Amino acid sequence: SQQGEEDPQALSIQEGENATMNCSYKTSINNLQWYRQNSGRGLVHLILIRSNEREKHSGRLRVTLDTSKKSSSLLITASRAADTASYFCATDSQRNFGNEKLTFGTGTRLTIIP
């Protein structure tokens, strides 16, 4: 079963605009990560936020986490054509040694229109 679900499933915006996508999850987590996947490629890690953090920045990326609502958002500011990709959230809900697994959401397909 999927732990995370992204919303919206697809998003198209003009270059230069900001893009916001959301992730909801079901069980308590220790960390939440966001990954990007360009078409036909593997996933690339973008940013990680711990359960005791509420906001984190990395370049043009801003991630927020609301553990009470079991949700996270990824904001990409000043979007570029190169940001066109699918974005996935992933949760790491079990931290026992030997049981390290991530559960991925279904993804948001972001298209930046030049």
Place this chain on the structure above:
Amino acid sequence: NAGVTQTPKFQVLKTGQSMTLQCAQDMNHNSMYWYRQDPGMGLRLIYYSASEGTTDKGEVPNGYNVSRLNKREFSLRLESAAPSQTSVYFCASSDFSGASSYNEQFFGPGTRLTVL
């Protein structure tokens, strides 16, 4: 430093045929993973290996076997392929039990498998 490599990139099988997908990483990571990605389903974990010599089932292990050959290599075998196994397969690795406390995963480029 190649990261995570996978072979082959593409494969077409007939129902009932067998094949092995190869994965290798050169980052000295302890943990390795196999996922499948289907449209609208995100990534689903097939099997993983927390360390050399250990393997565990993920969410969708039926129809697959794995081997952690050594620390670098983790292979996925389809003994009798079925059309339902048509998918894109990704291998990943992480240093979860090493210096990093977090399970940041590094992915290979994927294998696109079609079973007719």
